Amino acid sequence: MVIREVNAADIAGIAKVQVDTWRSAYSGIVAQKYLNGMSYKQTEDLMAGLFAEGDKFCYLAEDASGKVIGFVAGGKERTDNPTYKGELYAVYVLDQYQRSGTGRLLFLTAARRLRIMGFNSMLVWVLAASPYRRFYAKLGGKELTVSTVDIGEEKHEVVSYGWDDISSFVRDA
């Protein structure tokens, strides 16, 4: 398994990981109608716009055959939070590849890149109802605040996790 920075030719691969992982991970949490309506093409278009901007990054994980099995995206924290300067925007690993360390490696890669960008702290938002939030707790994230997001026609509670000092992750990476 290799982790490397994404280039324009990878957008289709990471969009597929995002859609497929949402469908498997958020079934029973996010409305089935919304999950069914997700499209690879629309997700690709959204992602292409995102990485055209300079203060964001994305790394992917691929298996020996070159298949994209996960990715992480991050950059500057989006709301000028006074404490947490970097943000993990998303980390996804395909269902069948989960629980073998890929998510942790992607997380460490993002933390290292945030440090290179000059950020010493970071936060992430996760669906409050998702069992996957334990991934962040295991990595030492502390629960910060609760908010809501619109997903399709529904409002969902989201919770943020924060790390005050990400330098220890850089040593681990």
Ligand SMILES: CC(C)(COP(=O)(O)OP(=O)(O)OC[C@H]1O[C@@H](n2cnc3c(N)ncnc32)[C@H](O)[C@@H]1OP(=O)(O)O)[C@@H](O)C(=O)NCCC(=O)NCCS
């Ligand atoms: C969350 C996610 C990125 C983790 O990736 P992963 O490759 O499965 O994670 P790892 O194998 O590196 O797990 C590291 C540790 O996190 C914890 N963890 C991971 N997934 C967990 C889960 N579903 N429940 C409880 N703990 C979990 C475990 O302690 C795990 O270590 P262990 O397997 O030795 O017990 C992946 O499961 C995923 O894409 N989930 C669905 C989408 C999502 O919710 N993404 C995060 C929100 S943006």
